[in-house]
Amino acid sequence: MKRREFIKLTAAAFAAPYFFSRNLWAENRANQKVLVLGIDGLAPDTAFRMAMNGELPNIKKFLESGYLHKMNTTPPPQSPVAWASFITGRDPGGYGIYDFIHRDPKTYMPKFSQSDSIPASHFVKLGSWKIPLKGGKIVLNRGGKAFWEYLEAADIDSTVFKVPANYPPSETKARTVSGIGTPDLLGTYGTYYLYTSDEREAQQDLSGARIFYVYFNEYGESEAEIEGPANPLKEEEEPLTIPFKIYLDRDSRSARIDIQGNEILLKEGEMSRWIELNFEVITGVQSIKAIVRLILLEANKKFRLYISPLCVDPKDPALPISTPKSYSKELAEKLGIFHTLGLPADTKALSNLTFSVGNFITQSMSILDESNKVYQYELERFLSLKKGFLFMYYSALDQGQHMFWALSDKKHPYYHPDDTRRYGNMVAELYRRFDKVFGYTMKKVPKNIPIIIVSDHGFAPFRRRVNINTWLLKEGYLKLSTGDYDGATIMEEAKWGESRAYCIGLNGLYINLQGREAEGTVKPQEKRKLMEEIKGKLLDLKDPETGEKPITAVFITEDIFSKDYQYRAPDFIVGFNRNYRMDNSSAIGGLTKEVVYDNMDWWSGDHCIDPAKVKASLFSNFRIKNENPSMWDIPATILKLFGIETPPDMKGRSLI
Secondary structure, three states: OOHHHHHHHHHHHHOOOOOOOOOOOOOOOOOOEEEEEEEOOOOHHHHHHHHHOOOOHHHHHHHHHOEEEEEEOOOOOOHHHHHHHHHHOOOHHHOOOOOOEEEOOOOOOEEEOOEEEEOOEEEEEEOOEEEEEEOOEEEEOOOOOOHHHHHHHOOOEEEEEOOOOOOOOOOOOOEEEOOOOOOOOOOOOOOEEEEEOOHHHHOOOOOOEEEEEOOOOOOOEEEEEEEEEEOOOEOOOOEEEEEEEEEEEOOOOEEEEEEOOEEEEEEOOOEOOOEEEEEEEEOOOEEEEEEEOEEEEEEOOOEEEEEOOOEEOOOOOOOOOEEOHHHHHHHHHHHOOOOOOOOOOOHHHHHOOOOOHHHHHHHHHHHHHHHHHHHHHHHHHHHHOOOEEEEEEEOHHHHHHHHHHHHHOOOOOOOOHHHHHHHOOHHHHHHHHHHHHHHHHHHHOOOOOOEEEEOOOOOEEEEEEEOHHHHHHHOOOOOEOOOOOOOOEHHHHEOHHHOOEEEOOOOEEEEOEOOOOOOOOEOHHHHHHHHHHHHHHHHHOOOOOOOOOOEEEEEEHHHHOOOOOHHHOOOEEEEEOOEEEEOHHHHOOEOOOOOEEEOOOOOOEEOOOOHHHOOEEEEEOOOOOOOOOEHHHHHHHHHHHOOOOOOOOOOOOOOO
């Protein structure tokens, strides 16, 4: 590329002028259509560098007449937090989601932040059966009004596919499918099944997995079962089960699995189609539908079969995943069954070494293919409308960068040169896949339709783990009833009556406050002084091995956020330096021997750090007038494109 061309493109891509050119959007005319793509984890620096190097030709072409801005993400830069700002136009204090994980101050126990499941009440008991008189419900914890509700009021036909932080979907006439936050039928973010002939492997206790030993007779036959959700009508809530049979052919490295009338033939390494399962609650009367995919991991000396988490069947959903309820069924009937789990790529299976890198790639690419099918279908509908809005969400780049980073990062302690030689730079490959999404969009969408392509954050290497609970213990802010704390949890061992602070969540730190926590020790008038003390010490913390500072920002939430949902907020949000992130165990109250240590896991890239170090991306085919855009500005911009003024309760402001 010539130097003059590079300078021109650079200036256009990262410019954020205070005016915009006279075009369709500059005439104060309401647009009839707006398209928004949400590509989770798309880093502006990476996209720009690869585009200028000629690796992303469609993004480069987009930038010849469009714009790329580095955009402020939320503190913390976690997907449910940032996308909730995108939905509401508010900061976290305005909608009450601060992390994947919050805590219950009455018990100190971690809990999912995005929704609450309220069980049924008032039962009639009939023997071992319990019949609910009043049904339970699932409650969306995200406060604030979704921007598409304003579009609905303006009679604009809208589709919002899989935006995170919208489970269960907020009430609307728009077509929506829930995204991150949607659980499996066990009520988790994803629990898979592993069936193995290796007795040692079967005895493992792995996070996010249920492992079963299978024994084959002399004919290569075995029987097993899938344990489903608990029977909601049984007093003991015993799990519902589905039996299945396995016929193993070691010579051909293949197997046949028979489940509920499905004969599934798989070769080693092959993934099945979606299989529909029926867990019978009352035979012939009531059942719970699920969908799974199988991967035959090994079929020779050792047998290993993976069955995916029990996903909600979009044809007959047992949980509320779409509005209207018929919308998920429409998509499944038109396009085939699709993934419904909020985080569909099974990162746990790779971290647990149940998957090989090849297995994870197979699954990940199938998820991306499904997303593309939905996008193509909905884009055709969108283009046929007189007035319409379409939002399409993609998760593959985010989950891929989490797991593939160590393939190309030679400084990462978990760098695997053999896998790198075999699979190459998968992060770059994912960017090339999304370059094709840009190309398809530019080819199909007329130039007079506003296009916004947005990410929620960028990405960084995750080489070293930081356990804040262990740091609090060593600094005397946390007291335990045991001296042998490595592997212990604060829920089991904390002396709450002597503790002043604790950590729950990927970025959250709490003061053990009197009148709020069950056994609070810190008086409200002492809180601020203690917070400033802890903040200063965290910012001074040094990695004993590298000399770097693992923490570069500490936010006191009461100083920076709206007050609507302050009662849910952690007292601090910790912003980690590049290369560092919260240790997983610390996020759920666990303790480790060291405060800072190597990350020996395939989960090798991350973004739950200092938000200034993982800026989000904002692509547009029109100029914006704000040189410092933020995630919460996007909904006001969408509304303004349709000629709708910014609602007074939005913090964000239109960028045009």
